Each structure stands twice: as C-alpha cells, then as structure tokens.
Amino acid sequence: MNLLENIREAFRSVKSNLLRTILTGLIIAIGITSLVGMLTAIDAMKAQIEESLSGFGANNFDVRSKGFSGGRARSSGIAPKNYPNITYREATEFKERYNERGVSSITTFVSGSAEVKKGSKKTNPNSRIIGGDDNYFLIKGVAIEKGRNFSNVELSYGNNVCVIGTEIQQTLFDDTEDPINQYISFYGRRYTIVGIMEKQGGVGGDSGADRAIIIPILNARNLDSRGSFRYTITIAGQDPLRLQYEMGQATGIMRSIREDGVGMEDSFEVVKSQTLGESLEEIAGYLRIGGFGIGFITLLGASIGLMNIMLVSVTERTREIGIRKAMGATPLRIRQQFLIEAIVICVMGGILGVIMGIGIGNIVGNTVGPGGFLVPWVWIIFSFIVCIVVGLVSGLIPAYKASKLDPIESLRYE
Template identity: 45%
Template sequence: MSVNMSYRENVKLALQSIVSNKLRTFLTALIIAIGITALIGVLTSIDAIQSSLTNSFSSMGSNSFNIRNRGLNVRIGDQGSQPKVYPAITYRQAMGFKDQFNFDAIVSINANVTWNSTIKYKSEKTNPNIGVIGADDNYLQTSGYKIESGRNFSKQDVENGSAVVIIGKEVTTRLFKKKENPVGQYITVGDSRFLIIGVLESKGSSAGFGADKACFVPISKARMMMENGNPSYSITVMSPDPLKMDAAEGEAVLIFRKLRGLNAKQSSNFEIIKSDAVAQILMQNLRYVTLGAIIIAAITLLGASIGLMNIMLVSVTERTREIGVRKAIGATPGVIRKQFLMEAIVICLIGGLAGIILGITIGNLLALGLGASFIIPWKWMLLGMTVCVLVGMVSGYYPASKASKLDPVDALRYE
C-alpha cells in the first residue's frame, strides 16, 4: 500500500510541476510528439500499403502462376536487376502445354498484341494508349477479372477467331459518354471492327497494371492482328486448391521442359512467376522505408531526450529548496529519484499520446487514399508508448539521480 501511495504521490507531484511549467512542458512534449508521429505515421502507412498490395494482388488470381519467356522487370531506384530473356514461347508450345497438362487446374493462354492502340466508336475515340490482349476462354478467370455486363468468350469464339471483344472499364467510360449499353455495339480496334460482348468490372490502374485500359480479343483473332512475327505467349495455371500449388508448379515445369526440348543437363529457358511476385518484391523494398522512418524518429527522439534532460536539470536547480524540505521531513533519496523520473516519464507520455494520435491519423489518411480499410496499429501503439517510457527514464535518470543526492542542509540554505 505504501508503495502504491508513493507512486500516486509522485504522479501527483509530477502533474503539479508540469502544470506550473506549461511552456517548457509543451515544447518538450511537442518534440517527442513529432518523433512519435514520424515513427507511428510511417509504420501505419506501411501497414496500409501492405494491406492494399495484398488485396490488389489477391484479386489478380491468388492461386496461380505464369509461364513466361522472361522474368519480372520491377526496379525500385537502383535496386534489382534486368530480367533474363529466353526464346519466345510459341503458340504451338502454349497449346501443347494446355493439351498435356492434366493436373487439377485451369490453364489459360494469352499474348499482348499492342499497348498503343486507338479504339473508336462512332465519333468518339480513345488516346493511343489502349492495350489489346489476345486471350482464350479461361483467361478472365485465371487473371481475376470479373464481367460486369455481357459474357465471356465461348470456345467457339476462340476456335473460330470471331471478331468479338471484351473491354475494360476506362475504355467504356471514354467511348460511351451517353451511358448507353456497350454490349452489342461495334467498335474499331486498330483497323479491325469488333462486336462488344462484355464489359469488365474496374480493377484500378495500380491493382491491375492498366487493366481498365485494355481490350481482350480471342487469341486466334489476336494472331492475325500481331505485327510481331515472333510473338511470345504467356501461360497461366490456376489451382483451386492452394495446398496443391507446389505440385502443380512441379508438373508444369516437367511438361514445359519436354515441350521446349530440354534434356536433364540443360537449365530451364523459361520463367515461373507466381501471381504475388510483384507484391513480394515491393514489400521487400518497404523495409528500407521502415528503416528510414525508424532512423528519423530515433534522431528526433534523441533531440527530445536531450531537451527533456536539460529541462529536468533546470527543474532540479529551481526546486532545490523543495527537495531539501522533502528530505528534511523524511523523504529518502529513492523517493526523490522516483519523483523526478515519474515527471520525465509523464511528460514523455503526454507527447507520445499526442504523437500516436497524429501518427495513426496520417497513416490512415494514406490508407484511405490507397483504398485500404481503416487500420488500428495496436503493436505500433504499444511500441510508441514503450519508447516514450524508455525516453523518459533515460533522459530523467541523471537529473533524478542528481536531485536524490542533494544534501538536505545545503538544499535548505539554497537561494
């Protein structure tokens, strides 16, 4: 009980001292709040970015992988390296894989026709930045696209090379400004006329890498439109069971190596890329942002702790007579030490609480901008409060120790 009363009395005295020195307390708490805001704000923002990336890439077909003739070209600043480029995957190889892959999975084939096409509808036309992608009837499912209106390609559309097209949301917005139903209308893609059979739901430019600015045509029709005489096709494999992904990948590698004519001694001349590979690369690079935030916050908090220590030393000098009186009526050095330590910790907690509130607010504003849900970073809040207590203890220990060692007689005679 006496220990609890001692702490309660120390907190009370600390608050009284803080109230009597409002300006000094405010300035010190402000510096601490800035440091904690930097730390909590950036860490909360990173959580928001990771959540947004996870949601975005899971919508691209989370249980899938691609077989391509080159790796991903994702560079963050000077980080990363140029991907290897292997011989093109031919249409015969892609179709051979689709026929031979008997694993419990969905296989689709696609190829890029162009990324600078102009789409026209009557007097309306888009900028020359629309992608045209050749795809089969499984592609939308394996890539995480959803039909908003209309229908997907049928097997007959793909086999016959029908002049039908499925358009992205931004293409719809650009061409059909009068809100008429695009399905059943004819548009011109390059020099060819196509019937719109479907409109895709929006995936967003960041999540779908410009998917809203794309048109999808049957893969057999796309072959007639390609200017490149040696295009490379991509194969997507989607497993309904995430636990069977590794087995599906192993089976795919064996079949495709055989189709590429590779023997046991030759290394694979193609890339297996999982659907969340880009997200993983970006998340790995977020650790540099985290490290930078911690360094900035540490420097700010170091300055705050020095300022707090200086204020506490001044406080010890100003309250020398008070310390002498307390010692004269029986206060032990330990009680005096606890009083000044508690005062430093309380100041840090006030600043830290303000910093946590500001940091969470800033972090969640970014989260809302990214379309992520509101985040309450409990672990970062706990970290922030722990840091505040540590800063208070470190910066307050020397002044508290100095106060506890004052001679009561000398303290009482101090003017």
Template identity: 50%
Template sequence: MYLITYIIEAITSVKANKLRSFLTSAMIAIGIMALVGIMTAIDAVQDSINSGMDDLGVSNFTITDLTRRRGKFGRKVSKKNTITYEQLRKFKKLLPVEGKISVQTPISSSLEIKRLSKKTTPNYGVVGIDDMYLSNNGYTLKDGRSFSSIELSQGQNVAIIAKDVRLKLFDKNEDPIEKSIGFKGKKYRVIGVLEEKGGIGEGDADRQVFIPLLNANKFAAQQLLNYTATINITDPRGLDYAMSEARGILRIIRQDQLGKPDSFEIKRNDSLNSEFDQMTFILRIGGLAIAIVTLLGASIGLMNIMMVSVTERTREIGIRKAMGATPTAIRQQFLLEAIFICLIGGAVGAFLGAGIGNIIAVFLESESFVLPWMWITISIFVCVGVGVVSGYYPARKASRLDPIESLRFE
C-alpha cells in the same frame, strides 16, 4: 498514491510551459507519424494485394518467358527465346492434370483507347485472352457476355472492357454493348463489361481491354508477343505435382537440353506474394530509419528542455528536499514529466500517421482501410522509451542537487 501525485505534478508542469511542451511533443509526433504513416500505407496496400491473390486462389501458377537480370540496378534485359503460341497450345493438350489452363498475351500497357470524340489517357492495356482467362484471374462480367467459341476460333474483332474504360468512353447511362471502340488503327465491337476488380500501377485490372487470343496474334507482325500460361489446379494438394509435370512437358516441347536450366519461368502465387513481401520489407526498413532519425533529434531536444527545466526549478527542488522528498521521488517526478510529454506527441503522431497512411494507400489505388493497432502500440512503447532515455540524465541530476545550495540558487 505517490505515483498519482507525480502524474498530477507532471501535468501541471506541462501546462505551465505550454509552448515548450508543444514544440517538444510536435518533434516526437513527427517521428511517430512518419513511422506509423509509412507502415499503415504498406499494410493497406499489402491487404489489397493479398485480397487480389485470394481471388485467384492459392492453387494457381504461371509460366512465363525467362528473364535475366544484370547491371547495377538489376534491370531486366531483352527476353531471349520466347515461348510461342504453338508451344503453349501443345502444352495445354499434353498437361495431364485436372484444372483450368488459360493463355494470354499483352499487346501493350500504354495504349490510347478511342470512341468517337472520346479517348482515354495513354496508359490503358490491351490483352489477348482465351476462354479460361477471365475465370482463372478472378474477373466477373457485369454486363453483356464472354467470347463465344466462334469468336475465339476465328479471332473476330470483339472486345470485353473493364470498368475504367467504360467510364472514360461512355456516358453514365449509355449502354456500351454492341458499340465500337478503337486502338492501333482497328475497330472492335464491345460485347461485355467487367465488374470492378482493382489493381496498382500499369497492370491496373480496371484499365484493360480484352480481345480474343487469335485476334491478338495478328499484332505479331508488328511487335514481339510474349505469352503467359496460367494453370489453376482443382485440388490444391496436387499443385506441386502439377508444377513438376508442367516443367517436364514444357522442357520437352521447348527442347531444353538435359542438365541445362529451364528456358522459362514457373511461379506460384505464394512466390509472387513473397516477392512483394521482400519489397515491403525494404520499405519498412526505410520508414523505420526515417522515424529513428526524427526521434533521435526529438529525444535530444527533449533532454535539452528537461535540463533547462531542472535549472529553472532548482529552488523548487531544494524546497522539496528540505521538506523530506527523497532523491528517488525527485527522479521519478522528472522522468514522468519527460514520459508524459512523449506520450502526448506519440498519441497525436500515431493517429495522424494512421490517417495519412490510409490516404496514401488510397492514392496508390488500395481499397483497404487499416487501423494499425500493432504499430500504434509499438509507437507508445517507443515514446515511453524515448522519455526514459531523454529524461533519465536530467532527472538524475535533479535528484543529486544539494538542498542547501539549491535554496541559495537565484
């Protein structure tokens, strides 16, 4: 019963000092909004990445050139002793496991694709692929067909385009099949269009043009091509065995000396996920630090306002004590006021943060919508904690006031 009375008195006090309560709540809301917003954006992007990994399956692993990192910022240096196309051809023939093996090589991730008077921005990619690449990497054909065995074996100038390429180069109702597109001074006939897949950054799957691998090899005279093999194992239980077999075979093909480290890298999909988790962990720590600093400032402001409130209501405290109010009752009243102000700011900040976080995720090309109930719940508990910490000293001071001296206060 007393608790309900104290809550009603806290609401009345907040209404009586609307501007002061609003400013304090706004400071709390900004801190919570920063925390929930950053965490929501990270969760939404992570959901999008994880769904993309699910499309590939957990039984995939990739073989790439060995890259070394050095320097203050961990910058990648030039690749040494790259894997060749012939080495991967031998590897595909020798790997004694059941599954699909695809080989690809990126020509560039910053090309301008042209068709007649239309052209894309210079951030589209062209990738040389074999017959297994599309299925191994979760692509689905929407229109047209995939490469034929003749087109692949002869390296013909044909292409399969992704969604954004079609939107940029063709009219809405125009059929792109059998039309020509160009890049790097060469013309390619479009034979297929892919379903939307999504992606982030330069590797956006919807900004890609795929050409036969042998056709891509023709660009080796102009630039260094880096080949990647993706192995999709039929039985996930045999993944570790397949990876060890792949490592042994490729070491023999590349003539790696006994006792020396691999001259290539093997990564499974969950290792890619763990790398992304490490990156998001750093972002979460940064968001948490921003929120803590903001909430620290807000808590100091709240404490100051509660101290002013105690001074302004000294006579009221004296009257309450003269009528029998205990120090505990006075302390609880002021604590509840501080907590109530924090909860108002926390609730507003949490839902604003969730909305802003999802908007940021959309700009990062994530299709996931996340309502972070966990972070909203955490933010509410944080607000209660801030209210208790900020309101305890003023509440304690109010509870210790002498009733006679309080009644004399002007």
C-alpha cells in the same frame, strides 16, 4: 537514496503535480496515438483486403519464355544462350494437356501504346491490348461488371470482340450511352464490345488496368505479323502445400512439348506469379514509412515539450534538490530521479496513446470491410521502447542540470 526510492519519489512527484503530468502525458499520448493508430490502420486494412482477395492469384504460377525480359539466358555464367520463345502452338498444347490437372490461361501482350477510336473520339496512345482466353478473368481475379466473357465460338474463330476497361468506356462513351455491342477500332480493325471490366484502379497514378482491352488469344495471334509475340501460360494452383509439385508437373509437360533433352536445362521458365498480397505488402511498406515519418515528427515535438516542462520542474525544485544533496544524495541519484520521472510520464502517456491508437486504427481499418479486432503487439512493444527512449532523451539535459546545482546555492534559492 537508492534506485527504488527514486522510483517511489518519481511517482510522488507525478501525483503532486497531477495537472502538469496529465498535460505532459497527453503530448506523448498524441504522438503515440498517431504512430500506433496509423500502423494499426494500415495492418487492419491490409488484413481486410487480403481476406477479401484471398483467392485471386494466391497460388498462381507462370510458364513463360526463358529470359522473359529479352529471350537470352546465361548458362553457368559463361556464354549467353538464345532460347526460342514459347509459340502459340506450344502454349495451346500445354493448356490441353494440363486441363486434366487444373485450370490454366494463355495470355500475350499485344501493345501498351495503342490508340483506340470510336467515331470522332479517340483515346491517348497508351491503351493496353492483351490477348486472353476464357479463363483469363477467372485466373487474374478480374470481374466483368457488365456484359459477358468470350464465347467458345469467338475464341475458336478469333472473332473481333473485346472486353474493355472503365477508362476506355469513360473516354469513348457518354454516361448515358451503353457500350455493349458498340464498335471501337484499333490497328485498323473494328471490334465489338461484349463486356466491361470492373474498375481496378492503380498505384501512383498508374491506372493501366482500367485502360486495358482484352481480345481473344487467337485474334491476338492474327495480329502478330512478325511472329514476335510472347505467350505466357498462367496456372491456378490447387493447393498451396502442393505448389512446388504442381510447378514440377508443369515443367515436365512443357519439357516434353519443347523436346528438351535429358540432362539439358529448361528452355523456358516456371515462376511463381506475384500475388495481390505481395503487391499489397509492397504498398503497405510505403504507407508504414509514411506512418513512421508522421509519428516521428509528432513525437519529436512531444519530446521538446517534455524537456521544457522538466527544465521548469528543475527550476521549481531547486531548493528540494539542495536539501537532498545536503542529506547525502549524489549527482548520480539526482540524475536518476529526474530521468525516472521523465520516463514515468512518457510511459503513462504511452499507455493512453496505445489504447487510443489501437481503437482509432481498428475503426479506420474496419471501414474497408467488416472484420476482427487487430491487436498489433509488435507496434505496442515498439511504442513502449519509443516512450522510454523519448523519456531518456527529454530528461537527460534537465537531469544533468539538476545534478550540477550547488547545494549551498540551492538551499538559498527562493
């Protein structure tokens, strides 16, 4: 009995035990559906979110102080150098010069542990105070849900106005109360609320973006009594293909402002901003790990069920195995026969599981927003490889047991 005949016999055996094959295939199909379905849904949702947020920060880059974590940098790994931070004057001068080429925004981080008060109500000391200009919300991709942006007068004079996050609103104001033009206070100063940012949410319980308060950049500078604030300029790139060129232009402008001599290294950093897409890819990676875990557990149960059914099949076909051995079938061919049967059942279940997984995954993914139909070829190929591996593992013990049966004893089996 050659390999081709074993394949034919596997299909004949599958056909003769159709109900058992269908039930076994469904076990595998459920495992593959959970695996392909979850991975397809993750990719589909990621594609939809990336499409809807494609313009937010995709081509942004930052000009910031050297050694942003501590202001120190190493030159050739020999001796540490201490570079002065970018000052407010340098940041504003850069923005004025770069306005001829594109849009830029100056920001500074005032505090991440501020306590905000309104009358007798107050927040936990974990509110973020950020100084920003008129382009902050445009470049950061944050919409103002209610109210307005800062006016030119408020920015020019550094007025005590602010735009707050939804968590600040929920903590300090009642549901029926309109926060616009109301007063809140922090750092001993009273600020007028002119806008409320849309809810942004967070990952892993971190909703810091919703408990942020944005104030005019000049007002933030006035809070810097020790002159220790770091100012970052974020530039919105015009063309992804020209991003390196635009970063080079920004480098030249800042070198001129900071008077970095010819041949000297930059006393600042120009780095590409982390985009929403990159953040989303990181989140999707964790979700894929979870999808793999759930799919693996399901397929493990399916493989145990398949192995049990194949062992029952060996017992039922003991006399048939004895006849084949009496006619000259070698233990290798007997093993091949049962392994091929297990693989055929797995592949048939895998085909059904892939079809169901793609359908369910796209339905779930498109609940995020209307979009196209995603066919995850990588996961399809991967699922069929998994099916073959599961078939081999599940059929190995039954096939080995069948190949070791004594032909005489097998012929006498009733």
